[in-house]
Amino acid sequence: MAVELDPAPQLAQFAHPERLVTTEWLQEHLGTPGLVVVESDEDVLLYETGHIPGAVKIDWHTDLNDPVQRDYIDGQGFSELLGSRGISRDTTVVIYGDKNNWWAAYALWVFSLFGHEDVRLLDGGRAKWEAEGRPYTTEVPTPAPVDYPVVERDDSGIRAYKDDVLAHLGNPLVDVRSPEEYSGERTTAPAYPEEGALRAGHIPSAQNVPWAKAVADDGTFRAVAELDEIYRTGAGLNEGDDIVAYCRIGERSSHTWFVLKHLLGFEKVRNYDGSWTEWGSAVRVPIVKGVEPGEVPSSK
Amino acid sequence: MTDPLPAQLAAIREEFLSLEVRDRLQLLLEFANELPELPGRYAEHPDLLERVEECQSPVFIFVEVDDNRIVHLFATAPREAPTTRGFASILVQGLAGLSAEQVLAVPDDYPDTIGLTQAVSPLRIRGMTALLGRTKRQVREKIDA
Numbered sequence: 001m002a003v004e005l006d007p008a009p010q011l012a013q014f015a016h017p018e019r020l021v022t023t024e025w026l027q028e029h030l031g032t033p034g035l036v037v038v039e040s041d042e043d044v045l046l047y048e049t050g051h052i053p054g055a056v057k058i059d060w061h062t063d064l065n066d067p068v069q070r071d072y073i074d075g076q077g078f079s080e081l082l083g084s085r086g087i088s089r090d091t092t093v094v095i096y097g098d099k100n101n102w103w104a105a106y107a108l109w110v111f112s113l114f115g116h117e118d119v120r121l122l123d124g125g126r127a128k129w130e131a132e133g134r135p136y137t138t139e140v141p142t143p144a145p146v147d148y149p150v151v152e153r154d155d156s157g158i159r160a161y162k163d164d165v166l167a168h169l170g171n172p173l174v175d176v177r178s179p180e181e182y183s184g185e186r187t188t189a190p191a192y193p194e195e196g197a198l199r200a201g202h203i204p205s206a207q208n209v210p211w212a213k214a215v216a217d218d219g220t221f222r223a224v225a226e227l228d229e230i231y232r233t234g235a236g237l238n239e240g241d242d243i244v245a246y247c248r249i250g251e252r253s254s255h256t257w258f259v260l261k262h263l264l265g266f267e268k269v270r271n272y273d274g275s276w277t278e279w280g281s282a283v284r285v286p287i288v289k290g291v292e293p294g295e296v297p298s299s300k
Numbered sequence: 301m302t303d304p305l306p307a308q309l310a311a312i313r314e315e316f317l318s319l320e321v322r323d324r325l326q327l328l329l330e331f332a333n334e335l336p337e338l339p340g341r342y343a344e345h346p347d348l349l350e351r352v353e354e355c356q357s358p359v360f361i362f363v364e365v366d367d368n369r370i371v372h373l374f375a376t377a378p379r380e381a382p383t384t385r386g387f388a389s390i391l392v393q394g395l396a397g398l399s400a401e402q403v404l405a406v407p408d409d410y411p412d413t414i415g416l417t418q419a420v421s422p423l424r425i426r427g428m429t430a431l432l433g434r435t436k437r438q439v440r441e442k443i444d445a
Contacts, residue, residue: 043382044421048329049379061421
C-alpha cells in the first residue's frame with residue numbers, strides 16, 4: 001500500500017506532485033512501513049561516507065546495467081535487485097542523490113521501465129538534505145529480502161532507440177548536454193571523461209537545453225512558471241508534442257525526461273539512452289555542427 | 301628489471317586485490333579520508349593547480365620535483381567527491397618518495413590493475429588514469445625545464 005503523498009503546497013503546482021517529496025516530509029516519514037529510501041549517486045562512494053538513515057544504495061552502473069549487453073538488467077535481474085533491497089512491488093520508493101538528483105532521476109526512469117508504480121524523487125536531493133543539517137548515518141541497513149515479481153521491462157513508452165529517433169526526426173528533440181557538446185566543440189561534458197564518439201555535434205533539429213537549467217540554486221526543481229519559460233517558450237515545446245530527450249549516455253536526459261513528463265505533464269516523452277555515444281559514432285546517421293539546431297535532412 | 305612497479309604501488313594493489321569486490325570500496329573510502337590537506341602555499345594559490353578535466357568531479361593536482369629529483373604530488377578534491385579523492389590519495393601515497401624516473405616508469409594502466417574496474421566501473425577509473433597521466437606530464441615538464 002502506498003505511503004501517503006506529500007501535501008506540501010509547493011509541489012501542488014506540478015503536473016504529477018505525487019512524484020516528489022520534500023526533505024521535511026521524508027524526515028518525518030523515515031521508518032514508515034512500506035517506504036524504502038534509495039540513494040543513487042554519481043560518486044559511488046558518497047553513500048559510504050554517510051546517507052539518510054535506512055537508505056539503501058543502488059548504483060546505476062553496477063546494479064542497473066547489464067554487464068555484457070549495452071542495456072539494462074532484465075526482469076529477473078530487477079526482481080533480484082529490488083528484492084534484495086527490501087522493495088516489493090507495492091513499496092513506495094523515494095530516490096535521492098548527488099549532483100541535482102542526476103543519477104537518482106536515472107534510477108527512477110529505470111524503475112519506470114519496469115512499471116514500478118510508486119517511485120518518487122526527493123526534491124533537492126542530497127545537497128538540500130545536507131544543507132539543512134538533516135541526519136546522516138554510515139550504518140548500512142540489511143533489509144530482509146522480499147519477493148519482487150519478475151516483470152518484463154517495457155521500453156515502448158519512455159525509451160527511444162536509435163531507429164526510433166531516426167523515424168522521429170521532424171518532431172521535437174531536446175539535447176540536454178552542455179553548449180560545447182551541442183555545438184560540436186567537444187564530445188564530452190566539460191570535466192567528464194571521454195566516453196568515445198567519433199563525431200561531435202548534435203542530432204539535426206534538436207534544441208539545446210542543458211539539463212541543470214531545470215534546477216534552482218538550492219537543488220530543488222524550479223517552479224512551473226520558470227520551467228515553462230525554459231521548455232515551452234525557450235525550446236518551443238507544445239502540448240501534445242511527441243518529445244525525445246538525449247545527452248551522452250542517457251543519464252542527464254533522464255533528468256530532463258522527469259521534468260517534462262512528471263513536472264510539466266507532457267504525455268509522450270522518451271529518453272534516448274543510446275544518446276550521443278551511439279549517435280555520434282553510428283554509420284549513416286546525420287549530425288549538425290554549430291550552435292543552430294539545423295534542418296532535418298530531406299532524405300535518408 | 302622485470303617489474304618496475306614501485307613497492308608502495310605494488311602494496312596498494314595487493315591490498316585491494318586481497319579484498320572482496322565490495323570491500324574494495326571501503327578501502328577506497330579509507331584512501332579518500334587520508335588525502336592530505338594541501339600545504340598552505342597551494343591552498344592559497346589555486347591558480348597553481350592543474351584541473352584534471354577527465355575526472356568526474358573537480359580535482360586539482362600540482363607536482364613538484366625537488367633538487368634530489370624526488371617527486372611530490374599534491375592533490376585536492378571536494379569532500380562530496382570521495383571516489384575522486386580516493387584515486388588522488390592512492391597516487392599521492394603510492395608515488396611518495398619516488399624519483400622522477402620511477403614515476404615516469406609507472407605503467408600507465410596501473411589504475412586498471414588494482415581491482416576497481418568492477419567496483420566502480422571502468423569509466424570512472426579513467427579519471428585516475430588521467431590523474432596519473434597528468435602527473436607524469438608535469439614531471440616531464442619540470443625535469444626538462
